[in-house]
Amino acid sequence: MYTIEYKEKKKEVAEMAGEDGVKTFGWAARDTSGILSPFEFTRRATGAKDVRFKVLFCGICHTDLGAARGDLGLPIYPLVPGHEIVGIVTEIGKQVTRFKVGDKVGVGCFVGSCRSCEQCSNDLEPYCPKNIMTYLSIGEDGAPTHGGYSNEMVVDEHFAIRWPENLPLDGGAPLLCAGSSVYSPMMYYGLNKPGSHLGVVGLGGLGHVAVKFAKAWGLTVTVISTSARKEEEAINHLGADKFLVSTDPQQMQEATGTLDGIIDTVSAFHPVMPLFGLLKTHGKLVVVGAPNKPLEVDILPLIIGRKMMGSSAAAGIKETQEMIDFAAKHNITADVEVIPANYVNKAMERLEKGDVRYRFVIDIGNTLVAAPST
Numbered sequence: 300m301y302t303i304e305y306k307e308k309k310k311e312v313a314e315m316a317g318e319d320g321v322k323t324f325g326w327a328a329r330d331t332s333g334i335l336s337p338f339e340f341t342r343r344a345t346g347a348k349d350v351r352f353k354v355l356f357c358g359i360c361h362t363d364l365g366a367a368r369g370d371l372g373l374p375i376y377p378l379v380p381g382h383e384i385v386g387i388v389t390e391i392g393k394q395v396t397r398f399k400v401g402d403k404v405g406v407g408c409f410v411g412s413c414r415s416c417e418q419c420s421n422d423l424e425p426y427c428p429k430n431i432m433t434y435l436s437i438g439e440d441g442a443p444t445h446g447g448y449s450n451e452m453v454v455d456e457h458f459a460i461r462w463p464e465n466l467p468l469d470g471g472a473p474l475l476c477a478g479s480s481v482y483s484p485m486m487y488y489g490l491n492k493p494g495s496h497l498g499v500v501g502l503g504g505l506g507h508v509a510v511k512f513a514k515a516w517g518l519t520v521t522v523i524s525t526s527a528r529k530e531e532e533a534i535n536h537l538g539a540d541k542f543l544v545s546t547d548p549q550q551m552q553e554a555t556g557t558l559d560g561i562i563d564t565v566s567a568f569h570p571v572m573p574l575f576g577l578l579k580t581h582g583k584l585v586v587v588g589a590p591n592k593p594l595e596v597d598i599l600p601l602i603i604g605r606k607m608m609g610s611s612a613a614a615g616i617k618e619t620q621e622m623i624d625f626a627a628k629h630n631i632t633a634d635v636e637v638i639p640a641n642y643v644n645k646a647m648e649r650l651e652k653g654d655v656r657y658r659f660v661i662d663i664g665n666t667l668v669a670a671p672s673t
């Protein structure tokens with residue numbers, strides 16, 4: 300159904316774009332294989348409130364992998380993923396006030412919302428019923444949105460993040476999703492209180508930046524991982540205080556009742572009841588990972604310990620800016636492996652196997668070239 304609608308829309312957009320639309324190229328998934336290949340499309344001309352920018356770097360989030368394969372339920376193909384995008388402003392609309400040409404800029408998971416509902420009024424755009432995601436949505440122009448695995452972006456300035464001078468573009472890019480998706484719940488659920496003890500489950504893109512934010516807030520941090528080989532790095536490099544191998548029942552048993560809160564970033568189905576066991580009375584398990592199979596929860600242990608389970612999307616725009624400014628102040632960046640655009644399929648394969656320390660970032664500015672036919 301989506302495909303037919305999309306074909307119609309594509310035709311309309313091509314007609315609508317006319318002379319005003321701007322030719323753009325990127326890498327798109329075409330079907331549920333998730334394999335990406337070069338793709339040319341049209342982005343809207345710069346509107347009065349728009350900021351247009353040349354993309355320099357884009358992180359590869361695990362969500363990009365799920366979206367490319369249609370695991371998130373709404374495949375719209377071709378689909379250009381990428382929602383950890385940084386670049387340099389090349390054009391601004393007449394009414395833009397916060398950016399000028401040449402500024403560094405970032406875009407995360409959202410590029411639109413209604414701007415008037417209760418959620419929007421409270422700077423919670425991700426929870427707006429009409430929010431427009433950076434990819435996997437239909438934009439205001441009726442065309443599917445496309446993300447940052449592309450040479451340029453255009454967004455309303457409200458959805459653009461000002462980039463601090465001292466924050467590296469490559470290591471900073473993943474903060475726009477990975478950073479925002481752990482910072483926001485840690486703030487909202489009060490998991491940022493100095494002196495408290497936080498567990499971080501899954502040491503991947505989201506998990507490793509959660510450790511960095513938690514340490515900047517003065518928390519004690521225990522990493523809970525399936526990969527014993529990550530212990531040395533978690534402690535000595537990322538600054539975690541303790542490390543538990545989640546598949547080792549003895550280690551898990553010994554840590555019973557030690558944590559005030561847990562942020563769970565695991566991308567696949569996994570048992571959560573042992574995690575509740577690690578929480579103190581009143582402890583909170585906040586799951587931000589998005590496994591494609593339902594998790595199993597037995598409520599009795601929650602009742603007995605008055606424990607709660609929560610979740611969260613990425614931060615709203617105001618909070619994303621606060622997070623980026625906080626990261627710049629505390630020298631927090633993601634640990635990244637910078638790759639050329641034509642390595643993206645290999646990177647997806649490696650990401651699926653957990654073979655990355657800890658985020659792939661595509662060097663779009665230097666390596667994304669249009670396909671010979673375009």
Ligand code: NAP
Pocket residue numbers: 359360361362365476477480500501502503504505506523524525526529564565566567568569586587588589590611612613650653657
């Ligand atoms: P990632 O880099 O692949 O990290 C996920 C980590 O989960 C892995 O490093 C691994 O850590 C652990 N893991 C993977 N498979 C596992 C399994 N079968 N059992 C137990 N642990 C497993 O992914 P990411 O980019 O951080 O994203 C993590 C999840 O968050 C994804 O589901 C993504 O879609 C979701 N996400 C949600 C939001 C949001 O707004 N809520 C935003 C962005 C992403 P160990 O080796 O340490 O066990």
Ligand code: ZN
Pocket residue numbers: 360361362363382476477
């Ligand atoms: Zn993401």
Ligand code: ZN
Pocket residue numbers: 412413414415416417418419420427428429
């Ligand atoms: Zn709204």
